[in-house]
Amino acid sequence: MNMTERPSGVFPAVCPLDCPDACGLLLHKENGKIVKVTGNPAHPETKGAICNKVRNMAERVHHPQRLLYPMRRSGPKGSGEFVRISWPEAISEIADRFQALSAEHGPQSILPYSFYGNMGVLNAEGMDRRFFGRLGASKLEYTICNSAGNAGWRYTMGFGGGSSPQDTLNAKLFIVWGGNIVSTSMHQAVLMEQARKNGATVVVIDVHKNLTGRRADWFVPLHPGTDTALALGLMHVLFERGLTDVDFLREHTVGHAELREHVRAYTPERVSRITGVPAEDIVRLALMYGETSPSHIHIGNGLQHHDNGGMAVRTVSCLPALTGQWSRGGGAFKSNGAYASLNDDALQRPDLRPDPGVRKINMNALADALLTLEPKVRGLFVFGSNPAVVAPESGRVREGLRREDLFTVVHELFLTDTAKYADIVLPATSSFENTDLYTSYWHHYVQLQQPVIEPAGESKSNFDTFKLLAEAMGFEEEAFRESEEAVIAAALDNPDNPYLNGVTLERLEQERFVELDMAPKADYLKRLTTPSGKIELYSRQLQDLGLPALPTYLPLEEGFDGENRPERQGRYPLMFISPPNHNFLNSTFANVGKHQAMEKEPLLQIHPVDAERRGIEDGEVVEAYNDRGVYRLKAVVTDLMLPGTVVSQGLWWAGPDSPGAAGHSKRLANALTSSRIADMGGGATFFSTTVEIRRAEAAADSTSPTGATKEG
Numbered sequence: 140m141n142m143t144e145r146p147s148g149v150f151p152a153v154c155p156l157d158c159p160d161a162c163g164l165l166l167h168k169e170n171g172k173i174v175k176v177t178g179n180p181a182h183p184e185t186k187g188a189i190c191n192k193v194r195n196m197a198e199r200v201h202h203p204q205r206l207l208y209p210m211r212r213s214g215p216k217g218s219g220e221f222v223r224i225s226w227p228e229a230i231s232e233i234a235d236r237f238q239a240l241s242a243e244h245g246p247q248s249i250l251p252y253s254f255y256g257n258m259g260v261l262n263a264e265g266m267d268r269r270f271f272g273r274l275g276a277s278k279l280e281y282t283i284c285n286s287a288g289n290a291g292w293r294y295t296m297g298f299g300g301g302s303s304p305q306d307t308l309n310a311k312l313f314i315v316w317g318g319n320i321v322s323t324s325m326h327q328a329v330l331m332e333q334a335r336k337n338g339a340t341v342v343v344i345d346v347h348k349n350l351t352g353r354r355a356d357w358f359v360p361l362h363p364g365t366d367t368a369l370a371l372g373l374m375h376v377l378f379e380r381g382l383t384d385v386d387f388l389r390e391h392t393v394g395h396a397e398l399r400e401h402v403r404a405y406t407p408e409r410v411s412r413i414t415g416v417p418a419e420d421i422v423r424l425a426l427m428y429g430e431t432s433p434s435h436i437h438i439g440n441g442l443q444h445h446d447n448g449g450m451a452v453r454t455v456s457c458l459p460a461l462t463g464q465w466s467r468g469g470g471a472f473k474s475n476g477a478y479a480s481l482n483d484d485a486l487q488r489p490d491l492r493p494d495p496g497v498r499k500i501n502m503n504a505l506a507d508a509l510l511t512l513e514p515k516v517r518g519l520f521v522f523g524s525n526p527a528v529v530a531p532e533s534g535r536v537r538e539g540l541r542r543e544d545l546f547t548v549v550h551e552l553f554l555t556d557t558a559k560y561a562d563i564v565l566p567a568t569s570s571f572e573n574t575d576l577y578t579s580y581w582h583h584y585v586q587l588q589q590p591v592i593e594p595a596g597e598s599k600s601n602f603d604t605f606k607l608l609a610e611a612m613g614f615e616e617e618a619f620r621e622s623e624e625a626v627i628a629a630a631l632d633n634p635d636n637p638y639l640n641g642v643t644l645e646r647l648e649q650e651r652f653v654e655l656d657m658a659p660k661a662d663y664l665k666r667l668t669t670p671s672g673k674i675e676l677y678s679r680q681l682q683d684l685g686l687p688a689l690p691t692y693l694p695l696e697e698g699f700d701g702e703n704r705p706e707r708q709g710r711y712p713l714m715f716i717s718p719p720n721h722n723f724l725n726s727t728f729a730n731v732g733k734h735q736a737m738e739k740e741p742l743l744q745i746h747p748v749d750a751e752r753r754g755i756e757d758g759e760v761v762e763a764y765n766d767r768g769v770y771r772l773k774a775v776v777t778d779l780m781l782p783g784t785v786v787s788q789g790l791w792w793a794g795p796d797s798p799g800a801a802g803h804s805k806r807l808a809n810a811l812t813s814s815r816i817a818d819m820g821g822g823a824t825f826f827s828t829t830v831e832i833r834r835a836e837a838a839a840d841s842t843s844p845t846g847a848t849k850e851g
């Protein structure tokens with residue numbers, strides 16, 4: 140008897156959320172419903188501990204507002220007015236519209252837009268890729284999360300994997316750089332605490348003292364977007380004081396002589412002016428790094444959501460090489476995704492695509508893709524993502540979604556802000572209703588999810604939905620008839636990835652958590668895939684792209700540093716940082732009562748100096764604004780960051796649209812952010828955003844539609 144048929148019991152599951160930890164879960168089921176979610180103590184890395192978000196997951200899965208049947212729009216776009224239709228009606232309408240668009244405008248007029256609302260590979264990057272590939276739709280570039288930083292890491296290190304979780308336990312110096320692991324990767328935070336018990340010093344480098352910074356032995360605040368300068372300042376001191384590992388540099392790197400010359404210009408005094416970190420602290424941190432072994436740097440996502448984010452991660456990832464950490468049991472982590480890389484050709488079947496040269500659309504540029512791109516995007520299929528909330532420039536994204544000549548389908552569990560703009564809404568199963576395969580971009584265990592509960596209402600998985608659509612479109616390939624198990628087996632069979640040796644569907648069915656074969660990691664340094672096969676302190680690849688070959692600090696396009704501040708200040712003199720909060724997962728859970736109650740409301744952390752200058756008091760309602768939009772929230776006056784930076788954590792839904800007022804729903808952090816593309820990997824630049832803040836009272840008598848103050 141499979142798990143769905145047993146009304147009660149405790150069943151294994153995998154956390155599907157876009158979180159590095161990929162926890163093993165236990166679902167406690169009574170009368171067909173999940174009543175409790177706990178951690179699975181048998182999981183070798185997550186060991187039964189899970190976060191508060193997912194402990195309250197049952198409320199989300201059985202939420203009264205789950206979408207239960209397909210719907211067609213009956214009111215204006217964005218109004219949320221829909222009528223119920225059947226699946227056959229929905230599927231044939233979508234197929235008809237897609238066929239008509241393909242015939243009239245070519246299939247590239249259709250754009251799939253998705254991300255990792257569910258990390259299961261079949262549902263997030265399996266049958267959808269096959270379907271839209273076979274259709275010949277425009278290709279989406281999946282750049283919203285970590286692509287600048289991952290590219291930066293790869294230019295330096297080649298291979299997209301770093302230190303293993305258990306290695307970090309041995310660190311005597313543990314640096315969290317631009318990450319908030321207490322909220323975003325709790326098991327790494329547990330290992331950090333264990334390392335501290337074993338004698339490690341914990342240093343957190345961030346633009347605000349987040350929950351992780353509050354646990355640090357030493358918190359180092361800096362101006363946003365200046366991490367490259369800080370890392371170069373550390374290198375300056377390391378070379379000058381003879382703290383580099385010369386043998387390691389000779390054997391395993393290229394460009395160390397050039398780098399040594401290059402960093403002479405980054406004196407502690409100059410770097411201090413740029414970053415806001417006192418010169419003596421730069422020296423102290425460099426000495427600590429140069430004299431402590433093993434050391435570990437956890438590179439978060441924060442420093443790379445910037446115009447210069449690729450370079451920032453590239454530069455920080457050079458540091459372990461300077462002190463030879465990779466051969467001393469230390470190192471760094473950006474993402475460990477590559478250890479578990481699957482056979483993407485078998486999973487996604489790019490061979491089905493009629494025109495491999497079809498245009499690519501960077502998902503960060505969704506606003507432009509919908510408003511200005513030619514030839515036009517006329518069909519949009521959104522799933523596993525909530526772009527009306529999470530994508531930059533949400534005012535313009537919404538304007539695009541309101542286009543009458545855009546046919547939009549949204550496949551979702553809830554009537555999200557994005558789904559409200561759909562012409563057709565399709566109900567999605569939760570991951571606990573599906574079969575899927577899960578890897579982790581942090582630990583080394585692969586997991587299998589099998590259905591534990593029946594699909595809610597008429598909901599269907601992405602996998603099944605794209606099969607139905609393929610059938611309706613007349614796609615006859617076997618690829619659209621394969622079972623979940625067949626696709627999983629094919630994806631796991633990746634001869635190019637030795638770490639995946641011995642990981643099979645059969646073992647997953649029996650063992651649940653199957654560890655990657657980590658034996659090849661013993662000669663990690665021989666497996667680097669840079670052009671030289673070495674750690675590239677000097678990168679010809681970057682030079683060919685027109686970027687500096689050596690790590691080089693370039694100021695933000697939108698923003699300022701301590702050195703360039705005065706002339707760049709302009710009308711918007713504050714940097715606005717909007718990282719994740721503790722109780723939501725991106726915009727997931729922002730509609731669930733328990734999670735909302737824990738976060739209360741959107742808050743803006745503002746420094747006392749900046750608050751006083753504007754006459755703002757703690758607890759009062761303020762507006763953050765720039766030319767893109769307005770965000771209304773409550774001020775918290777605090778010195779958790781340097782003056783000049785304001786911080787608002789969490790992505791809230793705006794709720795009902797107010798037609799005609801693009802970006803003025805006033806509850807969206809991304810109403811303020813830019814869709815400029817980062818220096819590497821096509822990455823997002825969420826945190827390279829400048830704003831001004833005013834009291835909401837002052838806003839009420841302001842006349843400017845862009846929200847500028849009367850005098851501004």
Ligand SMILES: Nc1nc2c(c(=O)[nH]1)N[C@H]1C(S)=C(S)[C@@H](COP(=O)(O)OP(=O)(O)OC[C@H]3O[C@@H](n4cnc5c(=O)[nH]c(N)nc54)[C@H](O)[C@@H]3O)O[C@H]1N2
Pocket residue numbers: 157158159284285316317318319320322323324344345346347349362363364365366438439440441442445716718719720721722723724725726826
């Ligand atoms: N609770 C929770 N967990 C999550 C998520 C969530 O929404 N909520 N999201 C998940 C996802 S998709 C991701 S990508 C990860 C992200 O998780 P992390 O890797 O931890 O990254 P962020 O939380 O985006 O940003 C971390 C920090 O970067 C800081 N920061 C911003 N700009 C700069 C800068 O220029 N320099 C430095 N040094 N720091 C800067 C921010 O202040 C923030 O404290 O978390 C995952 N886990």
Ligand SMILES: Nc1nc2c(c(=O)[nH]1)N[C@H]1C(S)=C(S)[C@@H](COP(=O)(O)OP(=O)(O)OC[C@H]3O[C@@H](n4cnc5c(=O)[nH]c(N)nc54)[C@H](O)[C@@H]3O)O[C@H]1N2
Pocket residue numbers: 157253254255256257262283284285440521522523524525526529530550551552553555567568569570601717718719724725726727790808809812825
């Ligand atoms: N200002 C600002 N913006 C940011 C960030 C930031 O730090 N600051 N972080 C960025 C980052 S790192 C990321 S990764 C993105 C994340 O952005 P998104 O990937 O859009 O993440 P979520 O907001 O969690 O939305 C995921 C949606 O997928 C739906 N979903 C879940 N499972 C399934 C399924 O099986 N099928 C279907 N069809 N739907 C499903 C959920 O209900 C949810 O609405 O946001 C980015 N946006």
Ligand code: SF4
Pocket residue numbers: 154155156158159160161162189190191192193324325326724
């Ligand atoms: S969100 Fe992260 S920490 Fe929480 S249960 Fe899921 S994988 Fe674990």
Ligand SMILES: [Mo]
Pocket residue numbers: 157283284285
């Ligand atoms: Mo992300």
